[in-house]
Amino acid sequence: MNADFVTVLWKEWKEIVLERSAGGSGSYRPLLLLLVLGIFVPLRMGPEKFFSAAGLLIPTFFSAVVISAVIADSFAGERERHTLETLLASRLSDRAILFGKIAASVAYGWLISIACILVGMVTVNVANWHGQILMFHDTASWLLLLSGPPLLGGVVATTGVLVSLHSATVRHAQQTLGVALGVVVLGTTFGSTSLPAAWKVWFGRIILTWSQTDLVLAAIGVMLAIDLVLLAAGMARFQRSKLVLD
DSSP states (O other): OHHHHHHHHHHHHHHIIIIITOSGGGGGHHHHHHHIIIIIHHHHHHHHHHTSTGGGHHHHHHHHHHHHHHHTHHHHHHHHTTOHHHHHTSSOOHHHHHHHHHHHHHHHHHHHHHHHHHHHHHHHHHHTOSSSOOOOOSHHHHHHHHHHHHHHHHHHHHHHHHHHHTOSSHHHHHHHHHHHHHHHHHHHHHHHHTSOHHHHHHHHHHHHHSOHHHHHHHHHHHHHHHHHHHHHHHHHHOOHHHHHHO
16 A cells, blocks of 8 residues: 555656646746745735734645646546556555545645745745844644645645546536635635624634634644545545446
């Protein structure tokens, strides 16, 4: 399992870096993100906002956006390139194929977010240099920095794999995934305004009384639970015989 997982992970990583994000405008997207999230946004935020848990929400969110741009290719792309049958006929285990594809996409998004944060740290320090290096100090920021991108990215990656498994083309997978994520975002935004007044008071009390560390830990728990549910769904949906017939 471990050797098979590494094989799939390395294969997917090379494809993401050299193919899926290359060519056309795709090759410039990481550089554009570094420019915007690593220089422009940190300069606008300043050191107090940037070096906080709230400041890390932006690169965390965009790491998930990066993953959504490449995960649709995971199985639909193999189907389009007529390499899916070869992959499924290999000795690689089902879990190695599934986990390897998910892990490669999550690692790619996490790397982009870390790169943006590192560039942002340099930018803020250079723009606000007073003889002392500025960096993250609170526990909530470090928790979000280390766990936010992979957990949120895991939600997007596992959702994308579920969509890509039974999509005929990459374009169809991207459109379906985009609609699904849009529904979730809009549903969460508008649904929160429709909550009963008692629920709003309860959530407001939590936000006001809980520490940032407690809030981040709660969010980590929720994201982890969603990741596990979606991963279990992906394992149940991944059936070689049906994929070959498709």
